[in-house]
Amino acid sequence: MASIKIENLVKAYPNRRHHRRKGDPYVPGQMIKVLDDVNLEFADGEMVCILGPSGCGKSTMLKILAGFDTATSGRILVDGREVTEPTSDYIFVFQQSGLLPWMTVWQNVELGVRHMQDEEEKAAQIQEYIDMVELSNFEQHFPHQLSGGMQRRAELARALVVNPDMLIMDEPFTGLDFLTRMKMREEVVNMHEFIGKSILMVTHDIDDALVMADHIVVMGDTPARVKLDRKLTFDRPRDIGTGELAELRDEVYFMLGVSYVV
Amino acid sequence: MLRSISEWRGANQLLPAVAFAIVLVLWELVARFSGWSETVFPGPLAVLGSIGEMVENGTLLQHSAASLYRVTVGFYIAALLGIPLGILLGRVALANVILNPLIQFLRPISPLAWIPLAMLWFGIGDKPAIFLIFLSSFFPIVVSTAVAVGAINPIYFQVSANFCLSRKETNLRIVIPAILPDVVTALRISVSIAWLVVVAAEMIAVQSGLGYLILDSRNALRMDYVMVGMIVIGLIGVFLDYVMRRLGRLESTAWARKS
Numbered sequence: 448m449a450s451i452k453i454e455n456l457v458k459a460y461p462n463r464r465h466h467r468r469k470g471d472p473y474v475p476g477q478m479i480k481v482l483d484d485v486n487l488e489f490a491d492g493e494m495v496c497i498l499g500p501s502g503c504g505k506s507t508m509l510k511i512l513a514g515f516d517t518a519t520s521g522r523i524l525v526d527g528r529e530v531t532e533p534t535s536d537y538i539f540v541f542q543q544s545g546l547l548p549w550m551t552v553w554q555n556v557e558l559g560v561r562h563m564q565d566e567e568e569k570a571a572q573i574q575e576y577i578d579m580v581e582l583s584n585f586e587q588h589f590p591h592q593l594s595g596g597m598q599r600r601a602e603l604a605r606a607l608v609v610n611p612d613m614l615i616m617d618e619p620f621t622g623l624d625f626l627t628r629m630k631m632r633e634e635v636v637n638m639h640e641f642i643g644k645s646i647l648m649v650t651h652d653i654d655d656a657l658v659m660a661d662h663i664v665v666m667g668d669t670p671a672r673v674k675l676d677r678k679l680t681f682d683r684p685r686d687i688g689t690g691e692l693a694e695l696r697d698e699v700y701f702m703l704g705v706s707y708v709v
Numbered sequence: 710m711l712r713s714i715s716e717w718r719g720a721n722q723l724l725p726a727v728a729f730a731i732v733l734v735l736w737e738l739v740a741r742f743s744g745w746s747e748t749v750f751p752g753p754l755a756v757l758g759s760i761g762e763m764v765e766n767g768t769l770l771q772h773s774a775a776s777l778y779r780v781t782v783g784f785y786i787a788a789l790l791g792i793p794l795g796i797l798l799g800r801v802a803l804a805n806v807i808l809n810p811l812i813q814f815l816r817p818i819s820p821l822a823w824i825p826l827a828m829l830w831f832g833i834g835d836k837p838a839i840f841l842i843f844l845s846s847f848f849p850i851v852v853s854t855a856v857a858v859g860a861i862n863p864i865y866f867q868v869s870a871n872f873c874l875s876r877k878e879t880n881l882r883i884v885i886p887a888i889l890p891d892v893v894t895a896l897r898i899s900v901s902i903a904w905l906v907v908v909a910a911e912m913i914a915v916q917s918g919l920g921y922l923i924l925d926s927r928n929a930l931r932m933d934y935v936m937v938g939m940i941v942i943g944l945i946g947v948f949l950d951y952v953m954r955r956l957g958r959l960e961s962t963a964w965a966r967k968s
Binding site: 513515532533534535541543545548549550558559589591609 | 867870874882886889963965
């Protein structure tokens, strides 16, 4: 379990371009802000979905949360401790497959528990999580021998076997076909309800967020600011076509400047 | 309908021999009708006879073994030193900044330019030849390894950090398997370079090897032996490439071809 507090988070990169082009708002050498004073708070065990247009700094925020990147100013506290480096307490699930392609499913899952002393117990635990994501009999397969959805599930098993406090997912459904997406949605929500872990997920898909999240955040503009920060207390399974959820859906679509009625 | 390479091969097993047959016929015609004497331009049949002769008295095997021994030793030393150095250059920025300019400076100097120094430093015998082989393979291996390390998907390092792999574990479980396919390709290329260089190296400081065979036969005006040397060099070159290609089909590099 993990409660997260993001305080005055700012991230800026130096502009690497040497010549100013026409219409370029940035001066060479100047810092370009991607996150501007972001303040957010998530409770223990929440399923959080962060929405926003591409390039708005959502992924950067996740990378800072995971300890892969550092903030320019401000900080992120997890259970009151400031994040300074990666730890296996929060596991990152990557946009494209983060499985190591030269390792089998078994070896990938083993990565997180490689230091367990008792070999039998270790094997049992690896098997348990592989079974949980329904990849029994695929233990000795390499990632390239699996479909996109199976790869994503193998990565989930690898993440969960270390019993992390939190999963950080960066557009985990990218590149999956529609049916696989729908199934993965359901699986992630079930997993969340079953094991009660905090999940922070970045997505492009407004419907993903409305169906899955306990808490949604909409980010926008460059540099990114928080445009909407709301808890969703609706029971699951949810119908996003009617009532309050439908209204919220319209609001979010409007906020992101798009319409689903074409 | 245009057929693919494999379809043509399947259609007739003898097709790859066509060009060889044409060259052999032209060779025989030139040898007979050009007016050059048998000594200057021996025909294929005469050369075949010489091959039989040299196989029988063991000289061909002896020279081939000598050349292969030098290539093997020089190449192994180059790989044993070059791969770790390449990993160091790819992983440690400071090492790269300091060493890379030196390597880029030494790399374009042909190994053959080192011949005078090699002879002076290592005398005659196997050592200077092995040194030249080493030089010829070392730089391509270092540079290709460093490039391969630099090209590793940064996600894999983030996975490594996320699961708290130590530096040693990262090298063993991430870096080495990730670069293996590229390194095998680099080894395949450098072994052909090494094979090119060994023949040249043997023309100077040694009394054995296929390069020596060619030089010595020229001095004895035995052009048939020169041709035998060339043919065997070609055959062994094809064989070495075949061995390296088999190495590239290892299971541990299979992921790179399929993903």
